[in-house]
Amino acid sequence: ARKIIIDTDPGQDDAVAILLALASPEDVDVLGITAVAGNVPLDLTAKNARIVCELAGQPDMPVFAGCDRPLGRDLVTAEHVHGKTGLDGPDLPDPTMPLQDQHAVDFIIDTLRSHDPGTVTLCPLGPLTNIATAFQNAPDIVDRVQEIVLMGGAYFEVGNITPTAEFNIYVDPEAADIVFKSGVPLVVMPLDVTHKALVTKPRNDAFRALGTRAGTAVAEMTDFFERFDKEKYGSAGAPLHDPCVTAYLIRPDLFSGRHVNVAIETTSELTMGMTVADWWGVTDRPANALFIGDLDADGFFDLLTERLARL
Ligand code: BDR
């Protein structure tokens, strides 16, 4: 199984991504979960991450709190999408498992130093603040990262928080810039692909039909989470952005994309946080990312439902 750290700001779709990973021990070995401020403030994302671990029946999973604000900006949150708690929808109990004392950034650094180089993959599902801070504080770890598989950005689908920017990148563009320039192999799940991973009614029914706490909770989360995209985009259901990351680790064959150069806009107020992807190869900037554009949505939902049934 591939060793991973999930860096996250739950978030209903983060929660589903975590559940998929925790249900798939033969494919992914989750070394720890690091929370970052994003969809909601840090105290809530650190709490929600633990709610999700308990929902998965894994109260021993180490969960760490990380950065409570972007590198150089005020935090922008997304309660308009995720609700006041960040995990609105199901009625889940407060967690009883502990939050680890260690700072998430130190956990990331220590883990990369204590494992063989090239054996730990980072999976960011929120703003890239924790990852960029770890790279800044401990440049020696950058070369030790096997790969970063992240949810963020958009190209043809442009933006969801501004006309040109996707939320995770927009919240901390300086952090994203550090990560995209780091030289670590990147796999990027932009809105272009995540807007194809839609929880339609039959797919939501399939979660509910599992008849488990996790299945019901996922159905209730996606019920809540779909309001925003249905109203804004006339979408057929909730887009499961972040689960694209964990599904890719299990079944990369479900996804397709191109190796391209992706640069982050950090100066223009108008297009701040835009992921400028050279999809057509019109510059000589070297490729730094596998930018995913498509997925087998039925295969993705079959995998998700089958794995959730285990919890
Ligand atoms: C991303 O932003 C958050 O609201 C979601 O959890 C996802 O990570 C989508 O733009």
Ligand code: CA
């Ligand atoms: Ca997220």
